[in-house]
Amino acid sequence: MKDNLKTWFAGLPAVPGMLACGVRQPNGKCAGFGDAKIYPSEKIEKLLKQFAELHAPLAAAELSPRWTTWIFEYGQLRFVARPDNCLLLLLVSPETEAAQNLDPLSEKFLTVPVK
């Protein structure tokens, strides 16, 4: 069966080292996975919104990113925005399979159809 956004996204939590992930579809619907205590779905949704707001300052600085990565002491946060306003957020532990595959996962997100 051909991947669509929903089935592809459902497989993300199984990647070793994936702490949390979230997606916002073009219609505004959000889905999130993560530790319910540390990263409940409301927090993931809020993060998606916060990162979506980064577009304006990036555009003002004449930067059109394919993705952005916030690298913290104990984790990395990848944010990917598609031209159709579909957004992806990945939160991974450093030096894990998830961290090593951030770029392929982001590339896949940029091409996977919504339906």
Added chain:
Amino acid sequence: MDDESDYLAAAGNAFRALSQERWQVHLADRTEQALKILQTEKVELVVLVVNSPVLDIALLLDSFGQQHPQLKKVVMTATSTSLTGGADLILEKPVSAEGLKSVFGRLGELLDWALPEGFPSPSSSVSLADLVQMECLARNSSILELFREHSLGRIYIEAGQIIHAVCGETAGERAFQKLLGVAGGTFELHDFEPPPERTLNRPWDYLLGEAARQRELSDFRTRSSGAAPAGGEAVSSEPTAQATEMLICSATGEVLYNWQCAAATARVTLMKNMAQRAEQLIPELQLGKLDRLEIQLADSRVVLQPRADRLISVRVAAHLVAHEG
């Protein structure tokens, strides 16, 4: 501190007189005496006169530094022994009143020294870049020699202008940047003698700014590759071609260094914005401190690094991005 008590008394008197009694000079002719003074007095600078090559200078300076980590340490030596570790500055022991006056001037510069914003700050001791800047600002003429186990090279400064640098078989700007890229080591300040050739013409502030840029790039590459720090090896200047622009600004957004960044104002605004957002994100994410933000573009990657005292932006070309994966 000097075990030659006559010289010690003469130098102490000279420094008191030259400072017009502004300096409080304490004298010690034994290690125990020096350590006792360090325990009881607020000491900013210690001058250790070395008359014998057998004295374990590094150990002694280390014991001084353990009590006062911010203490500035100067070694004046009458020997040609190779000194390693611990001293901020090594001077030749003066044997004339004029020589003592010259040393007094250099000690005063070291005491007054405060690093300007924009140059990466050493944690406690004075770096070679600091020393070069001190000499240039004071419009001194001198030769700075860098040692790490053996002599690595020399920088010639004439009337505040850097006129020549040599590092091994390399001379000129490349040699200067190599020497400034060496972590650790000790420096010896010699009286000026004309160099065999003049290889540097650029202003000293440009050369130091370039050295600061290369150090930042080196740090950035180390972090990006996940490799262990180079352990103080000399920094090669070759990889700089992979970076296409660099901008350093103060925490308040004042541009301190701009290399090929055309949209500097917009980039500064972005860096400040990102730093503010990071402050909001840190408690929410529980992931510790933010190291950097990487912005992947179609043809390059921009890395923003907010630091307590400065914000750094580096753009790296796509071919490097591909290798870093």
